[in-house]
Amino acid sequence: MEFSGEKVTFKRVFNYIFGLFLITLGVAFSIKSGLGSTPVASVPYSLxxxxxxxxxxxxxxFQIFLVCLELVLLRGDFKRKHFLQVFVSLIFGAFTSFSISxxxxxxxxxxxxxAFLMSFISVFLIALGIFFYVPTNIVPVSVEGAIQAIAIVTNNPFPKIKICFDVTVVLSSLILSYIFLGNFxxxxxxxxxxxxxxxYVVKLIHSLNYRLTGQNVDLKKM
Structure with a gap:
């Protein structure tokens, strides 16, 4: 059986599910720290x-908006499977609830x-989760899907676009909150x-993996 032109293996599916779970665990640590939500959750929470x-x-x-953004950016290269990102968001939500519990x-x-230790644990878990699940090329969460699309269109490394994307999302949340709520x-x-x-941590994990295994993981594969 194949999906996205690649054979569906236990390792591929495990890496996908495990990666998603690590990201939601990172989100849970971020909330537990009390120092603010994760970057990608900031806009939905502000709304x-x-x-x-x-x-x-x-x-x-927010996720539907990101899927539409991918459609605009990739045009003919946008694949039907990317519409499944809306369904994946439901699984992501269930994992998030479990991780918070x-x-x-x-x-x-x-x-x-x-609190700061929890925040940095959150960063590491989210970065490691991204490193595990994105290269499986199954169905990305819309956030990573949008970052992949931007990275492909601009021909820039995934980690670099990830930083720019997160900063942009946080700034957008700050502006929305300040204008409509009068706070952050x-x-x-x-x-x-x-x-x-x-x-940056995604980049470090990628570099460490290359040194240890000699394998260059493709984080822009869609």
């Missing part, structure tokens, strides 16, 4: 506060040092840390 509608709905709205077993961040919404120092460092 949730502004519009007063369910966070799940605003997240779905796991955080009940983690002691609260009762001081700033522990879900954005905190942890959000800034994520926006700046997740892309």
């Amino acid at each position: 949730n506060l502004i519009l007063g509608i369910d966070l799940g709905i605003t997240t779905l709205m 796991l955080m009940a077993f983690v002691p609260p961040a009762d001081n700033l040092m522990v 919404g879900s954005v905190g120092i942890g959000t800034i840390i994520g926006a700046v460092f997740i892309g």
Whole structure:
């Protein structure tokens, strides 16, 4: 059996599911830290506060927008499987709920040092999750799908576009929150840390993997 022109193997499916789970675990650590949401969750959360509608709905709205962005950028290269990103977002949401429930077993961040440690654990888990699931070339979460599309169109490395994308999303959230709410919404120092460092950590993991295995993982494969 093949998917996206590649044979479906246990390793490929495992890396995909495991990678998605690591990302949601990173999101849970970010929330537990109390230093702000992850960069990609900042816009949906701001819309949730502004519009007063369910966070799940605003997240779905944001992801549909990103799928449309991919369609505009890739045009003829946009594949039918990319519409499945909306379905994947439902799985991602279930993993997120499960990961947050796991955080009940983690002691609260009762001081700033522990909070920062949790924030950096979040960055590492999200970066590692991206490294595991993106190269499987199954169906990307719309956020990574949009980053891949931008990286392909601009011919820039995935980690570099990841940093620019996260910073742009955080700035957009700040602007929306300040204009409509008069505050910074879900954005905190942890959000800034994520926006700046997740892309760099993906790059470091990629470099370390190449040194250890000699394999160059393609993070722009769609």
